[in-house]
Amino acid sequence: MIQEAYVQGISTRSVDELVRAMGLEGVSKSQVSRLCAEIDERVRDFLARPIEGDWPHLWLDATYVKVREAGRVVPVAVTIAVGVNADGPREVLGMAVGSSEAEPFWLDFLRALTRRGLRGVKLVVSDAHEGLKAAVTKVLRATWQRCRVHFARNALAHAGKVQRCIVSAWIGTAYAEADAEGAKRRWRTVVDQLRPKLPKLATLMDSAGEDVLAYMSFPTAHRSKLHSTTSIERLNGEIKRRTDVVGIFPNEAAVVRLVGAILLEQSDEWATQRSRYMTLETVAVVSDTGHVRLSAVPA
Secondary structure (H helix, E strand, O other): HHHHHOOOOOOOHHHHHHHOOOOOOOOOOHHHHHHHHHHHHHHHHHOOOEOOOEEOOEEEEEEEEEEEOOOEEEEEEEEEEEEEEOOOOOOEEEEEEEEEOOOOHHHHHHHHHOOOOOOOOOEEEOOOOOOOOHHHHHHOOOEEEEEEHHHHHHHHOOOOOOHHHHHHHHHHHOOOOHHHHHHHHHHHHHHHHHHHHHHHHHHHHHHHHHHHHHHOOOOOOHHHHOOOOOOHHHHHHHHHHHHHHHHHEEHHHHHHHHHHHHHHHHHHHHHOOOOOOOOHHHHHHHOOOOOOOOOOOOO
């Protein structure tokens, strides 16, 4: 019960109050910590298990939590990788905790995934984190998709309040095209229309077009799920909700324990869903091999 309460985001003080409310003897913080430490082994097994087969689509996203370090409180990045394999379901593939999102951090994270067996990645979807695109090219040799939702926020910041609806609609016409070539042509047309009045936005679109439209080269049935990190933002939101209860973590190990347990819980939930995230037939088009799966976590 105590372990479940902890994973659900209840603080150690609240756990003690809950136990007392049930008429039981109070549980100290040290006792709660010892009980929660039993979660560590399951989390380690989950995050280290082999990755088998092809994983054509990979989503990467990060959120920040506060950790106490050498007497100071510092923000650290918690990065999550979610993939879709050739069978079509989503799986949580891994996580990493680091002090920055520079290229070395992403290189280490992606290399750790490949050492566990990650392969066959065709498209990586993420926000425009510093160093990530270079790491994806070096480690996975995959196409990078810049999250369309995050790009829109950056783009509209260059337009006035009155102009934003019009700009958004114009950019949307490129997304409405039936194929990649049509989308690229329409994108260039929109850029040319915007350049006289919004040169900074036009320059941004010049540099970002290829990455924002990368998903258009993939099967039509996948596109609604490939153009942004929306697929894992709900998961990130749940992580944020539960970590906000803790406030400041005593160390990075405590972050791995709680977030890893949340990811294990989510992975189990996805595994029990009847419907695949993507259909077997459409994923087969971009997969190098047949049906695959992620190795089960030892009981």
